[in-house]
Amino acid sequence: MSTPQPPMxxxxxxxxxxxxxxxxxxTYTSPIPVVRTHLGHAISSExxxxxxxxxxxWTLGVFLLLVVGIGLLVAVLVAANQGEDxxxxxxxxxxxxxxxxxxSMCIITLGVLTTASEYGTGMIRTTMTACPSRARVLTAKxxxxxxxxxxxxxxxxxxxxVADVAMLKGAKDPSGGEWLRGTFGISxxxxxxxxxxxxxxxxxxxxxxxxxxxxxxxxxPLVIALFMFSSALEKVRQALFDYSIPNQLSAFYTNTLxxxxxxxxxxxxxxxxxxxxxxxGAVALLQQRDV
Amino acid sequence: xxxxxxxxxxxxxxxxxxxxSFQVRPGAVTGFLGPNGSGKSTxxxxxxxxxxxxxxxxxxxxxxxxxxxNAPRQVGALLDAKAVHGGRSAxxxxxxxxxxxxxxxxxxxxxxxxxxxxxxxxxxxxGFSLGMGQRLGIAAALLGDPQVLLFDEPVxxxxxxxxxxxxxxxxxxxxxxxxxxxxxxxMSEMALTADHLIVIGRGQLLADMSVKDFISAxxxxxxxxxxxxxxxxxxxxxxxxxxxAGGHVMPEQDGALRITxxxxxxxSDIAHDADVRLWELSxxxxxxxxxxxxxxxxxxxxxxxxxxxxxxxQPLPPGVQPPMPVPGQGQPDWYxxxxxxxxxxxxxxxxxxxxxxxxxxxxxxxxxxxxAPGAGQPNxxxxxxxxxxxxxxxxxQPPASADLTKPEDAR
Numbered sequence: 248m249s250t251p252q253p254p255m256x257x258x259x260x261x262x263x264x265x266x267x268x269x270x271x272x273x274t275y276t277s278p279i280p281v282v283r284t285h286l287g288h289a290i291s292s293e294x295x296x297x298x299x300x301x302x303x304x305w306t307l308g309v310f311l312l313l314v315v316g317i318g319l320l321v322a323v324l325v326a327a328n329q330g331e332d333x334x335x336x337x338x339x340x341x342x343x344x345x346x347x348x349x350x351s352m353c354i355i356t357l358g359v360l361t362t363a364s365e366y367g368t369g370m371i372r373t374t375m376t377a378c379p380s381r382a383r384v385l386t387a388k389x390x391x392x393x394x395x396x397x398x399x400x401x402x403x404x405x406x407x408x409v410a411d412v413a414m415l416k417g418a419k420d421p422s423g424g425e426w427l428r429g430t431f432g433i434s435x436x437x438x439x440x441x442x443x444x445x446x447x448x449x450x451x452x453x454x455x456x457x458x459x460x461x462x463x464x465x466x467x468p469l470v471i472a473l474f475m476f477s478s479a480l481e482k483v484r485q486a487l488f489d490y491s492i493p494n495q496l497s498a499f500y501t502n503t504l505x506x507x508x509x510x511x512x513x514x515x516x517x518x519x520x521x522x523x524x525x526x527x528g529a530v531a532l533l534q535q536r537d538v
Numbered sequence: 539x540x541x542x543x544x545x546x547x548x549x550x551x552x553x554x555x556x557x558x559s560f561q562v563r564p565g566a567v568t569g570f571l572g573p574n575g576s577g578k579s580t581x582x583x584x585x586x587x588x589x590x591x592x593x594x595x596x597x598x599x600x601x602x603x604x605x606x607x608n609a610p611r612q613v614g615a616l617l618d619a620k621a622v623h624g625g626r627s628a629x630x631x632x633x634x635x636x637x638x639x640x641x642x643x644x645x646x647x648x649x650x651x652x653x654x655x656x657x658x659x660x661x662x663x664x665g666f667s668l669g670m671g672q673r674l675g676i677a678a679a680l681l682g683d684p685q686v687l688l689f690d691e692p693v694x695x696x697x698x699x700x701x702x703x704x705x706x707x708x709x710x711x712x713x714x715x716x717x718x719x720x721x722x723x724x725m726s727e728m729a730l731t732a733d734h735l736i737v738i739g740r741g742q743l744l745a746d747m748s749v750k751d752f753i754s755a756x757x758x759x760x761x762x763x764x765x766x767x768x769x770x771x772x773x774x775x776x777x778x779x780x781x782x783a784g785g786h787v788m789p790e791q792d793g794a795l796r797i798t799x800x801x802x803x804x805x806s807d808i809a810h811d812a813d814v815r816l817w818e819l820s821x822x823x824x825x826x827x828x829x830x831x832x833x834x835x836x837x838x839x840x841x842x843x844x845x846x847x848x849x850x851x852q853p854l855p856p857g858v859q860p861p862m863p864v865p866g867q868g869q870p871d872w873y874x875x876x877x878x879x880x881x882x883x884x885x886x887x888x889x890x891x892x893x894x895x896x897x898x899x900x901x902x903x904x905x906x907x908x909x910a911p912g913a914g915q916p917n918x919x920x921x922x923x924x925x926x927x928x929x930x931x932x933x934x935q936p937p938a939s940a941d942l943t944k945p946e947d948a949r
Contacts, residue, residue, distance in 0.1 A: 249682050273715035275567040277683035280613045282640035283789040299630035300623060369621035373678060376615050377638045379604035537589040 254420060289378060289387035295361065300358035300413055302360050306401055310353035312398075317346030318407030326414040333415035340429035342415070343407040348493055350403075352462060354396050358444030359457040361392050364451040372538055381533045387519055392445050397438035404430050425500070432515060433499040439518040440465075440492070446525040450532055463490045490517075539564055539717060540585060540686065544594030547580050547741075555581040555741040557594070562719045567871055569732030569749075570721040571830065573838045577741035578721040579617070581611070582690050584833070585719075587614055598686055610639040615688040616819075619671035624664030628655055630672050633662060633677055649677040686717040693727060694725070705731045725830035726783030728752075737830070739837025748853045757831030763809070764794045764818035772814045779806065779812040794818065795916035 252359025267535035297303050302321060321342045325334070362385075378384050408430050412421065412424040421429065444461045451457040495517070498509050509517060540562035547555040556576040562568045572578050583589040585596050589604035598606060606612050622631050638654040647779070650659050658666070663674060672695055679687055689890040695703045700919055708731055712718045722728050728735060728749075735752050737745040745752065765772045777787045777795065785800035797805060802821055809816050 275564070275685050278612065279611075279683050281608050284608050284638070284640050288638055288640050292634045295630060295634040295637055296623075296626070299627065299634070300625045301896055302625065338889040359754045364623060368623045369618055370623045371621075372583075373635065374590055374638070375588055375622045376613075376617070377585050377610045379606070379609050436615065516786070521889065537583070 266396060271496040280366065284378070286387060288381055290390055292378075293384075293387045293391040297361065298367060300364075302364070303357060303395075306353045306357040306360070307395075310350045310357075310399065311403055313353065314343075314346040315406055316341075317349065318343045319410055321345055322411050322414045327482055329415070329417050332417065334415055335419070337415075337418045338425055339411040339415040339418040340408045340421055340502045341497065342411050343404060343429070343433075343489065344496055344500065345436065346407065347400075347404065347406045347433065348496060350400075351440055351465065351492075354400065354437055354441035355444040355456055355461045355465070357396070357425040358392060358441035359448035359454055359461065361388055361445050361448065363448035363452060363454040363457050367454055375538045381538075385526075385530060386531060388449075389445060389449070390443055393438050393442050396441040397434055400485050401430065401434040401438045404434050411429065424526050428499045428512065430507070436496070436499065436518055438523075439515070439522050443518070443522045445528045446522065449529045469493055489493055540596065540597040540598050540602075540719060541600075541785055541910040542581070542585070542594070545581065545591050545596055546582060547577070547584060547589060547592040548592045553741055555584070555591075555738075558738065558743055558805060559594075560736050560743065560746050562717055563734075565712060565715050566716040566733040567695070567708050567718045568729055568734045568736060569728035570719060570736050571723065571725060571728055571834075572721075572736070572738040572744075573723060573834050574840055576718065576834075578723075578738065579690055580741075581614070581738070582617060582688055582719075582721060586613070586617070601825045608639055609643070609683070611832070612684050613686045613688065614682055614684040616672070616679045616692055617688075617690050617691075619668065619675040622663050622671070622674065625662055625672060627660050628663055628666075629659040630679075631674065632677060632681060636681055639682055639759055641682060643683060649680045652680060653677040669697060671699055672696055676707075684716070687711055687719065689718070689720045691721055691723075693722070693724070700725070705834055725827045726825075729826045730755050737833060742837075744833055750890040751830070753826060755831070756826065758820050760791070760798045761800070761815060762794050762818060762820050762822055763797055763805060766815055766817055768794060775812055776814045779808050779814070784809050813917060815947075865894065 302523040325342060365374060374384060375381060400440040408426070412418075440461075444457065447460055448454070451460065468487040468491040472484045472491065473486070475481075485507065495509055495514035498511070498514050501510065542561075543559050545555055545558040546553070547797065558577075558581060570578055570581070580589060580771060582594075584591050585598065585603065587609075595602060603609055626634075629646060629650065629839060632649065633643060635641075636643060647656075647659075647782060650656050655670065655673055655677065655678050663671065666674065672692060676689070676692060679689065687708075689704075692704050692708075696704060705727075708718050710768050712733070720728070720731065732749055734748050735745060736743070747755070763776070765776055773793070774794070777789075780787050780795075780800065783804070784803070786794040786798045787799075790796050800808075802819060806816070806819060810817075868936065
């Protein structure tokens with residue numbers, strides 16, 4: 248049994264120790280300076296986390312493959328098979344939507360994994376011990392993920408858009424607004440969809456469960472609407488069509504599956520609202536629940 | 539300085555921790571002992587603000603953990619060696635934790651050196667052995683060079699060299715004036731490491747005292763007596779004579795008798811008067827492990843039962859006796875009774891009282907020959923741990939094993 252050492256002389260005890268009045272016990276002060284932590288520290292930590300796991304490389308690699316690969320393939324096929332005037336008045340950027348629809352699954356998966364995998368591995372306890380401010384951790388995750396998802400989506404969408412415009416001579420020249428919505432706008436939408444997945448992952452705390460929910464959210468309304476034959480359900484069917492995520496995606500190119508429903512920048516506002524509400528709910532739950 | 543006041547945690551109907559109050563002071567290693575499921579980890583999580591207490595509170599240096607300025611610089615914790623993302627390398631794992639609390643990146647390489655993981659720093663932690671995982675967890679705890687350190691079962695999965703290293707590390711950390719709080723279910727390990735003990739069972743405080751006090755309060759003496767193996771009737775004769783004289787006699791596995799309540803000379807006199815020869819008469823002290831088991835025996839949540847193999851057994855050939863039951867834990871009065879100075883201990887669990895799971899008196903299995911001497915319903919497999927070191931009679935343990943296994947004679 249080691250006998251306790253005599254108290255060590257302390258030059259300057261940190262504030263929190265000084266607060267304990269006249270402690271008769273020896274204390275230890277680290278020579279490493281203690282800094283005040285802020286969101287910036289959490290962001291750099293989350294950046295290290297997101298780039299040091301393979302799931303990031305896998306999901307983003309497959310995303311690039313799908314978006315750029317399918318986007319270019321569709322452009323080549325359309326360019327080879329287009330007849331006289333068949334593309335007249337069409338927005339050439341709209342051919343990027345096929346790859347993006349599939350690619351969104353990768354962004355959803357990465358978003359869910361960013362939060363839920365910490366619960367799966369138990370890493371969350373280490374993280375929350377290292378940063379007791381739970382809202383700060385979730386905010387940092389959201390910021391880092393959103394930046395990564397948006398950058399990657401925007402770069403690949405831009406590449407496909409430039410290729411489409413160059414190869415599809417028969418189509419119209421997109422206006423400045425169409426360019427903005429067809430590249431920047433849709434990237435924002437996809438990144439927000441990923442952010443919603445991240446938030447759902449934080450609420451569900453289970454990777455497979457959260458991914459299933461998000462994929463269902465993307466596909467279910469359209470699939471359900473397809474089988475609503477009854478005329479009594481016509482209005483429901485129309486609403487499901489209008490607000491299904493594939494339809495919202497195509498709204499960025501102003502050629503929607505239906506005439507009603509969101510147009511212009513509407514999908515971005517919808518996604519922003521839903522994500523903000525879910526984020527607030529996730530923060531409230533995070534504060535309340537045990538880790 | 540960690541201070542818990544009336545700490546209570548309920549998960550639904552189950553109360554994991556109930557009204558726990560204790561202090562952990564700096565400059566010493568404080569052991570936190572309890573059987574599996576007794577609430578040690580829950581208490582640790584509440585200290586770290588991961589779980590919110592149902593009632594009561596726990597503070598570190600006067601603050602609840604989430605209110606501490608830059609908490610990871612004040613408190614380091616090893617909760618669960620596997621609480622890492624397996625796909626991340628050891629260095630990246632520590633780096634992201636360092637960045638979170640504003641610790642310079644070169645500190646990561648320092649702690650990797652301290653725990654001896656420099657060689658595998660770039661390897662993904664998925665491939666780590668349990669011992670390497672523990673070292674990584676300890677590195678994370680040391681990262682902030684904190685004033686308060688919490689370790690939950692730090693020696694799990696470590697090799698003997700690693701155990702020795704952890705033991706010395708904890709002592710060194712405490713000697714620097716830090717608060718070191720270590721949970722374990724191994725009394726023998728704590729006896730070597732800790733200066734102070736906090737023992738809980740079923741989420742309630744059983745003991746809060748220094749190791750020295752614990753030893754003097756709980757190491758009851760007993761005598762071991764062996765009569766000639768060749769004449770079993772002498773053993774019976776001596777047993778009745780000793781019982782008559784007020785002693786308490788327990789048969790041991792190898793035929794020796796364990797006697798409490800009588801001084802050695804008195805036992806010798808009684809044996810002489812009863813005309814019984816003795817092959818052995820030796821003084822013994824119950825080990826700390828045994829004292830701890832006695833303290834917590836009423837509070838063990840998970841107890842094994844006899845492996846019945848009902849309906850799967852071959853009938854015994856005629857004339858073959860079923861194996862003799864072996865006295866062991868669970869039998870009333872198997873443990874040496876507490877010494878008198880124990881007095882008003884809070885853990886006055888009645889001896890041999892069965893727990894709510896009724897495991898104290900398991901039903902007699904196919905091994906438990908009815909009416910066999912030694913009565914009881916002992917379990918030949920279960921909890922052989924306390925019985926094992928007692929099996930060899932007089933010869934002293936070889937020094938090599940004395941260190942870790944702590945035979946009862948060691949103290």
